[in-house]
Amino acid sequence: MKRSNEAFWWSLFSAGGIMAALFIPAFIVLTGLVLPFTTGGDADLGYERAHQVVTWWPVRIVLFVVVFLSLFHCAHRIRHILMDLGLRAVSTVLAALCYSGAAAGTVAALFVLGTL
Amino acid sequence: MDDLLRLRGNLDDTMAKRMITLEVFRYRPDGDDEATIQDYRVPYHEHWVVLDALNWIKDHADGTLSFRWSCRMGVCGSCGMMVNGEPKLTCAVFLKDYYPSPIRVEPLINFPVERDLVISMDDFLAKLQAVKPWLIRDEEEPPEGEYLQTPSQLAQYQQFSMCINCMLCYAACPEIEGIPDFLGPAAIALAHRYNLDSRDQGQSQRQEALGSEEALWGCTFVGECTAVCPKNVDPAGAIQQAKVASTKDWYRNVLLPWGKR
Amino acid sequence: MRGPLRRPFPRDWFVRKAGYRRFMVRELTSVFVGGYIVFLLVWLHQLGQGPQQYYALVEAMRHPLAVMLHVLALLAALYHSITWFNLTPIVMPLRIGEDRLPNAVVAIAMGYLPWVAVSGAILWGVLR
Numbered sequence: 001m002k003r004s005n006e007a008f009w010w011s012l013f014s015a016g017g018i019m020a021a022l023f024i025p026a027f028i029v030l031t032g033l034v035l036p037f038t039t040g041g042d043a044d045l046g047y048e049r050a051h052q053v054v055t056w057w058p059v060r061i062v063l064f065v066v067v068f069l070s071l072f073h074c075a076h077r078i079r080h081i082l083m084d085l086g087l088r089a090v091s092t093v094l095a096a097l098c099y100s101g102a103a104a105g106t107v108a109a110l111f112v113l114g115t116l
Numbered sequence: 117m118d119d120l121l122r123l124r125g126n127l128d129d130t131m132a133k134r135m136i137t138l139e140v141f142r143y144r145p146d147g148d149d150e151a152t153i154q155d156y157r158v159p160y161h162e163h164w165v166v167l168d169a170l171n172w173i174k175d176h177a178d179g180t181l182s183f184r185w186s187c188r189m190g191v192c193g194s195c196g197m198m199v200n201g202e203p204k205l206t207c208a209v210f211l212k213d214y215y216p217s218p219i220r221v222e223p224l225i226n227f228p229v230e231r232d233l234v235i236s237m238d239d240f241l242a243k244l245q246a247v248k249p250w251l252i253r254d255e256e257e258p259p260e261g262e263y264l265q266t267p268s269q270l271a272q273y274q275q276f277s278m279c280i281n282c283m284l285c286y287a288a289c290p291e292i293e294g295i296p297d298f299l300g301p302a303a304i305a306l307a308h309r310y311n312l313d314s315r316d317q318g319q320s321q322r323q324e325a326l327g328s329e330e331a332l333w334g335c336t337f338v339g340e341c342t343a344v345c346p347k348n349v350d351p352a353g354a355i356q357q358a359k360v361a362s363t364k365d366w367y368r369n370v371l372l373p374w375g376k377r
Numbered sequence: 378m379r380g381p382l383r384r385p386f387p388r389d390w391f392v393r394k395a396g397y398r399r400f401m402v403r404e405l406t407s408v409f410v411g412g413y414i415v416f417l418l419v420w421l422h423q424l425g426q427g428p429q430q431y432y433a434l435v436e437a438m439r440h441p442l443a444v445m446l447h448v449l450a451l452l453a454a455l456y457h458s459i460t461w462f463n464l465t466p467i468v469m470p471l472r473i474g475e476d477r478l479p480n481a482v483v484a485i486a487m488g489y490l491p492w493v494a495v496s497g498a499i500l501w502g503v504l505r
Binding site: 143145146148149150151201225226228229230236267268270271272290292293294336337338339340343350352353356357359360 | 380381382383384385386390391400474475476
């Protein structure tokens with residue numbers, strides 16, 4: 001019997017699940033709910049501060065790892081949701097679409113984080 | 117004391133006048149084109165389980181009704197059916213939990229129906245056999261008497277050894293039907309049980325079955341197999357742990373292809 | 378003889394039972410997490426473009442719709458975190474001798490404590 005490569009995708013899914021669980025809620029609070037309402041006010045969380053934090057190399061590396069793995073986590077889950085919703089007949093196409101989407105996002109992250 | 121017994125008898129009589137309706141799935145392969153639902157009025161007793169009601173139907177109302185049962189005590193695993201859409205051991209669900217509403221009894225979903233409430237187990241048995249759920253040893257004979265095992269070695273797999281093959285987990289799993297090669301909860305739990313057994317040396321043999329395309333990976337951890345398991349086996353946990361083991365095996369094969377056992 | 382009867386599993390199974398519905402919600406969190414990651418990349422990109430572009434984006438994020446989306450994404454992400462940590466001890470049970478560590482202990486030690494530490498470090502690191 002052919003050995004399945006699903007183990008590889010599942011390992012990315014799991015690692016991404018851990019990353020997303022640990023990092024994403026705090027990220028959302030910070031970038032989505034705190035920064036828009038503190039920037040420019042008394043507490044200066046403006047461009048300078050944000051840029052300073054994000055360009056620190058350890059932060060860049062953490063951001064890259066979190067983005068890369070979380071994207072593959074999401075791709076894997078979305079692929080399986082779509083199969084559960086009845087698209088099992090086109091599972092190869094789904095896998096190609098989902099994982100290449102995650103790969104594209106990873107390349108974009110590499111580019112964005114590298115050129116900050 | 118006699119008075120008490122008489123009172124108890126009278127009470128039982130009044131109870132017996134109360135009735136409950138069972139809506140039973142019927143399918144006769146030699147006659148019916150498709151399945152029908154047949155209603156039976158059954159005496160209601162507080163201490164009766166659904167299986168008691170089915171046996172009452174068989175004995176008093178309709179001898180043609182077919183269903184499997186044996187031990188009446190949750191050990192043999194043969195009386196599993198859908199009760200109001202939920203996979204249940206019918207020896208373990210009481211009429212009183214549904215009374216006075218009618219109870220719908222159907223054969224386990226995800227299995228072909230042979231007749232009435234009797235399902236075909238062929239596919240399940242083939243999957244069970246594929247994972248070699250027995251102790252595999254490199255040498256033929258045990259050295260001296262039995263293999264020794266410490267309590268902590270036993271604890272590693274004990275939970276997964278409680279499976280009674282009732283197949284409720286297969287009826288709870290939404291992935292079974294669409295993925296014919298998925299081995300399913302009970303078979304994987306048993307494979308995992310033997311892989312965790314300190315006396316066993318057959319992990320690589322089982323990996324042939326577990327490592328193939330959809331065998332394990334059909335599972336998306338819905339978790340309902342564990343929710344319906346009457347023996348607290350936690351097949352969902354077993355499958356995820358088997359995924360972890362299979363993933364380690366995959367990386368070992370890719371990174372160290374020359375180091376094959 | 379017609380042979381065994383095959384019955385299809387309901388195609389809408391994922392809405393039929395509380396357990397199935399919880400599963401679907403858990404899986405669907407990935408759509409929000411993925412959507413947020415795309416936004417995060419946009420945010421980082423704008424940050425790299427200089428103050429003007431960055432402030433334009435931050436301005437747009439004050440829009441009620443943007444806030445609502447972030448709140449939704451946060452709820453989804455929290456649900457993901459909680460379900461993930463609660464399932465961790467089932468996927469990777471820990472044992473001391475004969476006894477399996479209680480699931481709650483593993484979930485706290487391997488999930489909730491690191492979560493609090495990471496979240497605290499991120500928020501404190503930026504907002505202090």
